[in-house]
Amino acid sequence: MKGRRRGADLEAALLEAAWTELTERGYSGLTMEGVANRAGTSRPVLARRWNDKAELAIAAIRQQMAKHLMAVADRGDLRTELLEYLELASTRAKGIAAVFTLFSSEYFQDTSSTPQDLRTALLAGGKETLRALLDRAVERGEILEQNLAPPVDTLLGVLFRHHVLMTFSPPPEALRTAWVDRIFLPLVKGHKEES
Amino acid sequence: MKGRRRGADLEAALLEAAWTELTERGYSGLTMEGVANRAGTSRPVLARRWNDKAELAIAAIRQQMAKHLMAVADRGDLRTELLEYLELASTRAKGIAAVFTLFSSEYFQDTSSTPQDLRTALLAGGKETLRALLDRAVERGEILEQNLAPPVDTLLGVLFRHHVLMTFSPPPEALRTAWVDRIFLPLVKGHKEES
DNA sequence: ACGTCAAGATACATCAATGCATCTTAATAA
DNA sequence: TTATTAAGATGCATTGATGTATCTTGACGT
Incomplete structure (x- = not known):
């Protein structure tokens, strides 16, 4: 087991998962539940950080832009x-x-x-x-x-x-x-x- | 009152309404209910002709393409x-x-x-x-x-x-x-x- | 004028996604 | 070690859109 992720580590992992979902399913196919599942966690964890899927998607995009320039x-x-x-x-x-x-x-x-x-x-x-x-x-x-x-x-x-x-x-x-x-x-x- | 529309007349009017909704709200904002309301009718009338909003939107687009070339x-x-x-x-x-x-x-x-x-x-x-x-x-x-x-x-x-x-x-x-x-x-x- | 059929209205169940509350438990700081 | 905080699990109500059945009524053909 990899143990429980926290703080910034977790957030980065969530945004990675969101990005993958976004590229695989497109924005219309993006769901909080889908991201939570892919990240190996549950919806409330996402809900505590972003209000809706637009915010989540935008944050995910920002992370990608910052990662590879x-x-x-x-x-x-x-x-x-x-x-x-x-x-x-x-x-x-x-x-x-x-x-x-x-x-x-x-x-x-x-x-x-x-x-x-x-x-x-x-x-x-x-x-x-x-x-x-x-x-x-x-x-x-x-x-x-x-x-x-x-x-x-x-x-x-x-x-x-x-x-x-x-x-x-x-x-x-x-x-x-x-x-x-x-x-x-x-x-x-x-x-x-x-x- | 304009009376009750039928057959091809009605269908053309429905597709016009769908097109307007599509251009005003985009595909993600397109709903059967919205189109029905705009066309002054109800959902079952739409449901009898198209199975989902994709079919409806496509039919509406086809009508527009045929109308103005x-x-x-x-x-x-x-x-x-x-x-x-x-x-x-x-x-x-x-x-x-x-x-x-x-x-x-x-x-x-x-x-x-x-x-x-x-x-x-x-x-x-x-x-x-x-x-x-x-x-x-x-x-x-x-x-x-x-x-x-x-x-x-x-x-x-x-x-x-x-x-x-x-x-x-x-x-x-x-x-x-x-x-x-x-x-x-x-x-x-x-x-x-x-x- | 009458009969037929579809238009149009209404109601109800369903389904996917979400919001939110609650509870347990692991990680971290002191 | 212990207290605190947040991760993660679970359940339930809600919301928006849809599928569908039923019923009334208007339009059209005969």
């Missing part, structure tokens, strides 16, 4: 780093899809309980990581700052997120490469000499 | 038609978002009751309209067939859908123009002379 090292080459970025993001596809089921369920609700900061943090989704990566490329002289104007700078994130939401699965390697080589790089490398 | 006339200019396409799509943003709440709710469910054909039809989302529009532009010689290879051809639809799913609102005109002028047209008009 996206990081792409400087490889000296933009294309390499972009592909790495997309590959890394792909490993989180299921989670991203699951998280989105929460937003779609809660959005229309009277009690739109989703905190705005979490919402934007998730919809941005590793925006900073991508941005940092692009800024490095600008400094290297690989691309022009002016080609990274608003709708273009986040394009890869958009393509990725869209694919995940439509298919609930990560984009295959060939598709990621096509995004980079046939869409993104042509746009940011394109000569911009017109008046 | 997207059509963009030949304007002789690709850019004009693309903007018109996006503008037309924007009027349906709320509905698209609502429909997607159904998929996110049902996807993880054991009874993944969403018919595959409807799913693909919706995820494609006016793909044929856009395709027809692009083919006309190719025939006019405005763009090159070879520049419409897979990840590029559906790009505008992707951008649009992503925006709707992220914000649950239609993209403003300025953004739609940016998509067309700064992303899509540069890609499809781009000279492709490299080896």
Whole structure:
């Protein structure tokens, strides 16, 4: 036996269980009872910490975001780093899809309980990581700052997120490469000499 | 009083009510009772026609798709038609978002009751309209067939859908123009002379 | 005008999830 | 060791939505 868990240890375990349930069953299939069972405990233990499943799910998501943060090292080459970025993001596809089921369920609700900061943090989704990566490329002289104007700078994130939401699965390697080589790089490398 | 509705009339009215409820409350907020009330009738009337809310929602969506089909006339200019396409799509943003709440709710469910054909039809989302529009532009010689290879051809639809799913609102005109002028047209008009 | 059938109203049981109270027991601090 | 606190188990009432049976009544065909 592993004995009885307490305090922070227990809380982390509960949030892990909640996250697993969320990714396996989606937000609509998430229940306090299900989480309690998976965590090997009972509902009152959950009820003492979170008021409803929205709070629980949000806390679980926060824990996941804190646990793995996206990081792409400087490889000296933009294309390499972009592909790495997309590959890394792909490993989180299921989670991203699951998280989105929460937003779609809660959005229309009277009690739109989703905190705005979490919402934007998730919809941005590793925006900073991508941005940092692009800024490095600008400094290297690989691309022009002016080609990274608003709708273009986040394009890869958009393509990725869209694919995940439509298919609930990560984009295959060939598709990621096509995004980079046939869409993104042509746009940011394109000569911009017109008046 | 308007008297008692029957048969096909009644059914159409029920599906209208269901659609309204779906767009106002989302799939998670959709209830048989809510639809019955809005339609000015009672639950048994609904129960005689559809077994659960998934069936009802799907039927309601089908009716909407049949009612307004997207059509963009030949304007002789690709850019004009693309903007018109996006503008037309924007009027349906709320509905698209609502429909997607159904998929996110049902996807993880054991009874993944969403018919595959409807799913693909919706995820494609006016793909044929856009395709027809692009083919006309190719025939006019405005763009090159070879520049419409897979990840590029559906790009505008992707951008649009992503925006709707992220914000649950239609993209403003300025953004739609940016998509067309700064992303899509540069890609499809781009000279492709490299080896 | 009459008969048939479905619309619409009403009532009741059910089911899943939850809120909450209670009780036992293990872990930790003193 | 002992007191305290929270973990974990259990039971019960409640709530929201649904399934379903029954009954009345309006619409339509003949």
